[in-house]
Amino acid sequence: MTKRTDSSERRKRRPPLVLVVLAALGLSVFVMPLLGLLARTPWRDLPTLLTSDVVVDALRVSLIASLGATAISAVLGVPLAWILARVEFRGRAIVRGLVVLPLVLPPVVGGAALLFALGRRGLIGEPLNQATGLVFPFSIWGVIIAATFVAMPFLVISVEGGLRNLDSRYEGAAATLGAGRWTVLRRVTLPMIGPSLAAGLALTWARALGEFGATITFAGNLQGRTQTLPLAVFVALESDRGAAVALSLIMVVISLTVLIALRQRWWGAL
Amino acid sequence: MSPPGVGESDEGVRAPLRSNGVCDREGSTVRRHQAITVGVATAALLLSACGGTGQSTSDEVLVSAASSLTEAFAEMEIAFESANPEIDVVLNIGGSSALREQILAGAPADVFASANISNMGLVVDAGDVEGESAIFARNRLEIAVPVGNPGGVTGLADFARDELLIGLCAESVPCGDYGQRVLQNAGVVPAVDTEEPNVRALLTKIEVGELDAGIVYETDVASTDGEVTGVEIPDGDNVHADYSIAVLTEAPNVDGAAVFLAFVLSEEGRAILANHGFVLP
Amino acid sequence: MVGGAVSHPHGLDARLVVSRGDTFTLDVSLSIPPGRTVALLGPNGAGKSTVVAAIAGLLPLDEGHITLDGRTLDDPGGNVLMPAEDRSIGVVFQDYVLFPHLTVVENVEFGLRSRKTPRREARQQAIEWLERIGLDDLADRKPGDLSGGQAQRVALARALITGPELLLLDEPLAALDATTRVDLRRTLGDHLNQFSGPRMVITHDPTEAFLLADEIHVIEDGAITQVGTPDDIRLRPRTSYIADLAGSNLVLGTATHGTVTTGTHQLHIADTHIAGPVLAAIHPRAIVIDRHQPDGSPRNTWEATVIRIEHYGDRVRLQTGDPLPLTAEITPDALNDLEIVEGSAVWISIKATEISVEKD
Numbered sequence: 001m002t003k004r005t006d007s008s009e010r011r012k013r014r015p016p017l018v019l020v021v022l023a024a025l026g027l028s029v030f031v032m033p034l035l036g037l038l039a040r041t042p043w044r045d046l047p048t049l050l051t052s053d054v055v056v057d058a059l060r061v062s063l064i065a066s067l068g069a070t071a072i073s074a075v076l077g078v079p080l081a082w083i084l085a086r087v088e089f090r091g092r093a094i095v096r097g098l099v100v101l102p103l104v105l106p107p108v109v110g111g112a113a114l115l116f117a118l119g120r121r122g123l124i125g126e127p128l129n130q131a132t133g134l135v136f137p138f139s140i141w142g143v144i145i146a147a148t149f150v151a152m153p154f155l156v157i158s159v160e161g162g163l164r165n166l167d168s169r170y171e172g173a174a175a176t177l178g179a180g181r182w183t184v185l186r187r188v189t190l191p192m193i194g195p196s197l198a199a200g201l202a203l204t205w206a207r208a209l210g211e212f213g214a215t216i217t218f219a220g221n222l223q224g225r226t227q228t229l230p231l232a233v234f235v236a237l238e239s240d241r242g243a244a245v246a247l248s249l250i251m252v253v254i255s256l257t258v259l260i261a262l263r264q265r266w267w268g269a270l
Numbered sequence: 271m272s273p274p275g276v277g278e279s280d281e282g283v284r285a286p287l288r289s290n291g292v293c294d295r296e297g298s299t300v301r302r303h304q305a306i307t308v309g310v311a312t313a314a315l316l317l318s319a320c321g322g323t324g325q326s327t328s329d330e331v332l333v334s335a336a337s338s339l340t341e342a343f344a345e346m347e348i349a350f351e352s353a354n355p356e357i358d359v360v361l362n363i364g365g366s367s368a369l370r371e372q373i374l375a376g377a378p379a380d381v382f383a384s385a386n387i388s389n390m391g392l393v394v395d396a397g398d399v400e401g402e403s404a405i406f407a408r409n410r411l412e413i414a415v416p417v418g419n420p421g422g423v424t425g426l427a428d429f430a431r432d433e434l435l436i437g438l439c440a441e442s443v444p445c446g447d448y449g450q451r452v453l454q455n456a457g458v459v460p461a462v463d464t465e466e467p468n469v470r471a472l473l474t475k476i477e478v479g480e481l482d483a484g485i486v487y488e489t490d491v492a493s494t495d496g497e498v499t500g501v502e503i504p505d506g507d508n509v510h511a512d513y514s515i516a517v518l519t520e521a522p523n524v525d526g527a528a529v530f531l532a533f534v535l536s537e538e539g540r541a542i543l544a545n546h547g548f549v550l551p
Numbered sequence: 552m553v554g555g556a557v558s559h560p561h562g563l564d565a566r567l568v569v570s571r572g573d574t575f576t577l578d579v580s581l582s583i584p585p586g587r588t589v590a591l592l593g594p595n596g597a598g599k600s601t602v603v604a605a606i607a608g609l610l611p612l613d614e615g616h617i618t619l620d621g622r623t624l625d626d627p628g629g630n631v632l633m634p635a636e637d638r639s640i641g642v643v644f645q646d647y648v649l650f651p652h653l654t655v656v657e658n659v660e661f662g663l664r665s666r667k668t669p670r671r672e673a674r675q676q677a678i679e680w681l682e683r684i685g686l687d688d689l690a691d692r693k694p695g696d697l698s699g700g701q702a703q704r705v706a707l708a709r710a711l712i713t714g715p716e717l718l719l720l721d722e723p724l725a726a727l728d729a730t731t732r733v734d735l736r737r738t739l740g741d742h743l744n745q746f747s748g749p750r751m752v753i754t755h756d757p758t759e760a761f762l763l764a765d766e767i768h769v770i771e772d773g774a775i776t777q778v779g780t781p782d783d784i785r786l787r788p789r790t791s792y793i794a795d796l797a798g799s800n801l802v803l804g805t806a807t808h809g810t811v812t813t814g815t816h817q818l819h820i821a822d823t824h825i826a827g828p829v830l831a832a833i834h835p836r837a838i839v840i841d842r843h844q845p846d847g848s849p850r851n852t853w854e855a856t857v858i859r860i861e862h863y864g865d866r867v868r869l870q871t872g873d874p875l876p877l878t879a880e881i882t883p884d885a886l887n888d889l890e891i892v893e894g895s896a897v898w899i900s901i902k903a904t905e906i907s908v909e910k911d
Contacts, residue, residue, distance in 0.1 A: 167648075169644055170648055172604070172609045172635070172644075173642065173644055173648045173650075174650075174661065174665070175607075175608065175609065175634070175635035176607050176608070176635050176636075176638070176640060176641070176710075177662035177665055177709065177710075177713065178637075178639075178665040178666045179636055179665035180636050183665050187664075187665075191653075192651070192652055194652070
């Protein structure tokens with residue numbers, strides 16, 4: 001028993017030192033800010049801060065908006081990914097570029113663009129407003145739209161990657177067995193890209209939760225209606241640093257919990 | 271022949287030593303054949319030499335100024351630099367509270383121009399102000415509405431109308447604080463739809479017509495060249511915003527900062543401020 | 552039918568023309584009556600998979616037609632293209648392509664469920680099929696847990712459960728290791744024979760084609776180069792590819808104590824343990840040809856008549872007659888030196904170690 005452990009220990013080769021050092025530096029980029037946050041946390045006041053109206057309201061708005069954006073991304077993003085992966089058409093490269101644009105575009109620019117498009121006086125927003133009375137900015141819908149804009153690319157990319165890696169013979173086999181396209185999609189394609197879909201959903205949700213720039217530009221900032229956790233942190237940083245730290249801590253805890261939990265169950269695809 | 275890396279480093283640091291202190295293209299050129307690590311190191315050197323604000327360059331003054339000073343200080347910079355060509359003014363515009371936080375956190379700046387005295391007070395209390403702060407301008411509050419006034423806003427009372435989209439500045443920034451006070455004076459409980467992080471963001475949303483009304487500075491309305499319409503707030507309800515300016519203790523360029531501050535308080539500086547609608551003390 | 556019997560063309564009838572880019576064009580005609588197995592034998596890249604895809608409905612034809620029992624499945628000229636799900640063709644794909652996220656029984660019942668068979672009925676039929684192929688105790692496993700042979704049987708059951716009118720098998724044995732392959736070749740043959748419609752086996756392995764098919768179509772570079780019974784193909788290969796690939800001498804016989812008896816002839820083999828029905832393979836180049844009885848004592852030596860000589864570039868194939876008809880390969884120089892013509896008497900010798908024997 002002991003012997004076996006020894007030999008397997010010996011077989012493990014130590015990774016190159018340079019890599020270990022650089023990797024540790026890389027990790028410190030993520031860990032250092034976290035330590036800074038913990039160092040400034042007013043632990044004694046934390047219970048009060050965490051149950052304050054600002055925090056509870058922001059948490060509620062953030063959860064609604066991030067889950068809403070994830071749901072919309074799934075409903076619209078999966079078909080988009082399917083088209084991109086499976087249909088050859090002219091300008092596909094352009095469409096793909098448009099889809100990933102929000103990844104490189106500063107979110108504030110995205111928010112402004114959304115305002116010009118879907119605002120009350122926007123290109124689409126104005127006729128829509130006149131026809132239906134709907135106003136997106138300064139409402140929870142604005143928050144959801146802004147979050148969807150910045151987060152959906154993660155879902156599309158992930159699902160498209162899954163579809164491209166999926167051996168199309170499985171779908172062919174299902175067709176020869178009498179399955180129509182819809183059945184193939186439902187019973188073969190979607191289940192088989194499950195890990196990619198799950199990873200895409202997790203990333204989309206995480207990105208939506210952290211969204212700031214597009215939200216404050218497009219949806220504004222009002223506690224209880226449009227003020228998400230990141231917005232509340234931003235505002236609180238200038239007035240109540242304790243609350244800002246508490247809010248930040250909540251975001252860290254929620255995100256880490258969800259991402260780690262999902263990683264264990266799903267993340268084979270990433 | 272010396273190792274290529276050494277030669278490159280020499281070339282890399284040459285530029286900042288030049289009299290004009292400008293990093294030209296020649297100085298930042300990196301020979302293609304050299305090892306990547308050397309290239310990275312050289313680039314880092316160049317970056318720190320060119321981009322850093324905390325360098326010993328005696329010719330740069332970093333001014334952290336409140337958003338509502340954007341236009342006035344832009345003109346101030348031009349006028350100042352033509353009078354003092356050896357000094358380069360760099361403007362860092364932001365909400366007064368955000369700027370205050372930057373300064374308290376130790377960000378290097380030479381001059382702080384705040385849109386209220388409370389933010390300046392916090393910086394003074396922290397011992398970050400060199401000498402005394404001075405009130406150099408006053409501003410009044412005004413209601414801003416989009417051109418054409420689609421909401422039919424005639425006064426502060428309209429801020430209570432739920433059907434209108436009403437914006438204020440966040441309470442943590444001076445214009446938000448002032449706005450709340452103005453509304454309190456008028457006894458109006460506003461139906462607020464958004465609290466914007468700074469006055470410029472608020473003004474933009476009014477300009478594009480997404481908001482029906484908001485409370486901003488008089489100077490802001492003047493600065494938009496007619497892209498928003500002002501609705502006056504009666505003197506009885508209005509408040510004065512005092513703009514305070516000071517040289518900072520940690521200023522990398524105390525001398526330059528003092529020269530700039532003097533310019534702001536000079537007749538020429540006052541004229542510029544007056545031109546942008548500020549009331550002079 | 553009114554007005555006399557219209558003869559229904561039974562089975563599969565197809566001309567498949569598919570272009571892939573500028574460089575490759577498939578142009579193949581096939582006809583398979585019910586109850587017969589046709590093997591499509593060819594090297595990789597010859598267009599075999601394109602044939603499967605076109606017939607199964609996963610790839611539209613550019614020209615030609617496909618009819619199955621009188622139904623038109625694809626006819627670009629008549630603008631007919633029946634989607635794959637309506638064609639009623641059972642396909643066993645290469646590597647079987649079982650759905651990895653479904654259990655074995657869910658895989659088997661997939662076709663029935665897709666055709667709106669009620670859940671319970673579909674499950675019951677799937678279980679019955681699994682019992683038939685002896686895998687009912689693996690019903691709830693995932694395909695990843697199956698051996699190659701088990702997966703093949705599940706794939707076959709999945710393809711057959713919907714009662715297809717044509718059975719298409721794409722390299723059904725290629726995914727298996729050598730020993731399993733021999734075992735499964737026979738059971739696969741049995742399964743094929745139970746299917747009453749036309750059957751088509753796509754393979755690159757001549758042995759598979761010879762043992763499973765009634766008729767072999769050789770496909771090379773998108774075209775059929777030879778059609779015939781397994782014996783036709785083996786004894787009279789028409790291209791050097793077929794000669795190379797299919798020209799190996801295959802002898803069915805019974806093994807005992809280091810000999811294989813086939814008809815009246817006995818071959819000595821190296822393996823003294825193997826017994827029962829076997830398949831012995833002798834490569835044409837392993838056969839030594841002489842004009843006189845060779846010295847020494849190769850244990851397999853006999854005299855025979857050259858009944859046919861065929862030239863393939865720098866090689867010559869000799870076909871010898873009784874007692875054991877074989878194909879031998881020599882160089883043109885050797886042919887000249889030995890002064891062999893059709894009708895010459897020659898001595899054949901084969902080392903026992905050159906005869907590979909596997910259980911049939």
